[in-house]
Amino acid sequence: MLIGDVARRSGVSARMLRHYDTLGLVRPTGRTDAGYREYSSEDIRRIFHIESLRSLGLSLREVGRALDDPGFTPAELVDDLIRQTRERIAAETELLTRLRRIGAAEPAGWEDVLQIVALLQALGSKSAGKRQHAALSSVEEVPVPVEALVEAALSETDPNVAGALRWALAQLGDSGLALLAEGLGSRSAEVRKRAVQSIAEIPSDEATALLRDAFANPDIVVRRYAALALGARGVADAVPTLIDMVVEGTNDVDAADALSALASRPTLADQIATRLVDRLAHSTVESSARRRLTQALADIPGITASRALADLSHDEDRGVALTATYILGLRNAR
Known part of the structure; x- marks a missing residue:
């Protein structure tokens, strides 16, 4: 079978087939009198094997090793592919979250987009000072989506930054309460504590109602912080x-x-x-x-x-x- 026919039937372009030939992955069994590549049924079977392994994320080098090395064992390589895939999914999920947050802020132009991206990056900075500045700027400048502020508030360990984040959330009123309520049900005791502390900063009837619910929480730390806020109210x-x-x-x-x-x-x-x-x-x-x-x-x-x-x-x-x-x-x- 000539290269054009193979390309049509396999879905692999003629250019890629020539590349496979150059790499030694699939060498056509024969040549026609005119010098054209001629593929046997065994060659075509190998092409399908290559495409199957590529679909798993293997590089062409790894594909060649898998097909030609009799001592090759797939277990280690498959484990590595699983790790790489998880990392890729995590990166794509993070990108999707960032895009959703930018969209939620309804930027008026690219300048707004750039400011939002800068604030989101600052919220995730290793520098506590940068995180604190981002929290304080999130209300005065282009608003950071409330989801990002809540996530930052529930994960922040620095007390000064945490205070700035709670202040920023309080300026947004009740918009973060639903997400903070979810934090009260977290498996992490620290997240539950940060959630009730953040709710306590919001001076609204809805926040008070949520604090009453928190007052019945099984976590005694949550109950105590709720009691402090309720007493003040x-x-x-x-x-x-x-x-x-x-x-x-x-x-x-x-x-x-x-x-x-x-x-x-x-x-x-x-x-x-x-x-x-x-x-x-x-x-x-x-x-x-x-x-x-x-x-x-x-x-x-x-x-x-x-x-x-x-x-x-x-x-x-x-x-x-x-x-x-x-x-x-x-x-x-x-």
Whole structure:
């Protein structure tokens, strides 16, 4: 069969067949009287074998080795091809994600596209300073798609950059809440924590509703951050968890601040003071925890808190007594 016929039947161009001949992959069995290449059925079978192996991603050099080396074993090469394919898929997926994000930003022109690409690259930089600058610039300049900001916020480990990213998300309002809600269900405890911290920065009713859901999360860290945010927003359900945080010394200063914010409501001040006093009286509470509870009473207004501090100024625990006396002095001086 002549080269033109082989090309038509195999789908391999005549030029490629000549290239195979040059490389020694497929040498035509014979030549016609006029010197044209003439392929046998065995040659054609080899051509199909070459194309089959090429379809797996093998180079022509690897194809030749696979067909001609009797000792060749495919296992290692196939494993390598699997690795290369996974890397290629990951790269293509990353490109697709970047293109989708650029499209979501609805750039008006190529200058906008270039700015968005630069910001996306900066968000993925190894430099914390560049990431922080990108987060702060994402609101003032061409907006970075919210999906990119959420992904960055949920993966950021540097506290300063994380704070900038949470600020940027808060400026966008509720647009990132759905994605952050997905983060609350992540298998990673760190991602769940970053998600609730980001939600806490968004001052909206929808964010508050999501924080209420987070308050029932099985992850205690998520529940505690939700309690801090809910307390600052005046949600009384957070009180028991906030008091537990004071006792345990977990973000106890922030928890005391949240209790103080809640106690600004007259109907809650005495209730919170009573709960704090009840915990102080509990026999299993350690000395350091009793001092923290006493300190938490400092910014709780009302007669219940004042009476409790007066009693505590005579407490058997000298640390508690001194703390209560000092607080009473400050309250009386107001």
